[in-house]
């Protein structure tokens with residue numbers, strides 16, 4: 001359910017429950033339960049980018065008509081939280097394998113690592129914005145301040161590469177009404193994921209690899225982190241095994 005419809009529904013439901021308590025003897029705790037359920041839905045709407053609750057995100061690889069006719073089965077490898085020294089290792093692997101991917105970079109990580117961004121661009125990968133600050137406080141700001149943070153990241157990417165990304169990945173996959181306003185104002189497309197690898201907390205490369213391979217399907221957007229050693233370690237094998245499944249590699253947005 002879209003956030004605006006939810007709001008109308010929530011207000012009507014609350015009005016009904018309050019009227020029930022006042023006029024026909026519903027128990028008072030019924031209001032409390034109703035409010036808690038409504039809050040729980042709201043929190044889940046913030047946490048689950050796939051719900052498209054506050055804003056519409058791309059959560060699957062879009063297929064062009066030609067690709068559909070050709071029977072292409074793409075997945076998109078997406079790497080968050082760079083640039084990082086490990087990004088260079090990821091780029092080496094992608095180059096050796098002839099795979100293109102998408103990198104959502106953090107503005108405050110860019111200083112001194114501009115050549116990494118340049119390499120990402122030169123080697124045919126896609127750059128996306130992952131905020132300047134990348135912290136929880138980002139979400140407690142006005143739409144205006146959020147837009148300024150995102151713009152600052154885009155300006156740094158532009159200064160390093162000459163490109164201004166038009167795709168954005170919300171840190172932690174969290175969305176809220178102010179982020180929706182900020183992205184609409186800036187004309188940026190939010191990109192989520194289909195498959196969250198949880199590589200940031202994974203301990204065993206083999207287990208991580210199997211987890212991804214067991215659930216991956218055509219058109220999945222796979223969330224990885226180039227800063228994680230474990231991700232670098234299993235990446236060549238991941239690419240080989242995805243190819244064995246007949247999957248190819250694309251971007252989370254249609255490229256011209």
Ligand SMILES: [Zn+2]
Nearest residue numbers: 080081171172
């Ligand atoms: Zn992140």
